Amino acid sequence: MNDIQKHSHSKTAGEGNSPRPLKEKILSELIDWIKILTIAAIGAWLCNTFLLMNTEIPTGSMEDTIPTGSRIISSRVHYWFSDPERGDVILFEPPDGDIYPYVKRVIGLPGETVTIIDGLVYINDSSEPLDEPYLKEIPVGDFGPYVVPEGCYFVMGDNRNHSNDSRYWNNTFVPRDNVYAKALFSYWPRLFLIN
DSSP states (O other): OOHHHHHHHHHHHHHHTSOOOHHHHHHHHHHHHHHHHHHHHHHHHHIIIIIEEEEEOOSSTTTTTSOTTOEEEEESGGGTSSOOOTTOEEEEOOTTSOSSOEEEEEEEOTTOEEEEETTEEEETTOSSOOOOTTOSSOOOOOEEEEEOOTTEEEEEOSSGGGOOSTTTOSSOSEEGGGEEEEEEEEEESSOEEOO
């Protein structure tokens, strides 16, 4: 190898090892962070729109099951392949035009008759009231009978004496198409399963 080739070769090798300018490093790092944050934001949006719901409970209608101010996670996927069952705590589109989702417990299923006597719930004129260990206090009042239409649900809050629910709405029943998700667990201010 002659002197010219040696000089040319060492110059090329030296250029490849030179450090990148500081501005270029910062710009590259910034672009990487923007990519990561954009992917995370899109992932969170997709998850919240199609898989899960993150909701704050503003009232005491579901106490003591869900305390006021709790933040809960609900599954949108749960009802893709099945229908709500009695006892499920669901999130749904409000029946009388409110803008925020409501959270209540499914009491009456499609085709059933719901009657409330002295605060106790009777399904299809049963002689035994519904077993409701989740209630905050002994409920009072007589309501119904309500005949639940096909494709709809009769829902009530667990804080029965202080709940705005199917007993009081102009549109008494929750259509199946208005059910968003099944409540799963609370993560704030404390972690617990919802059942």
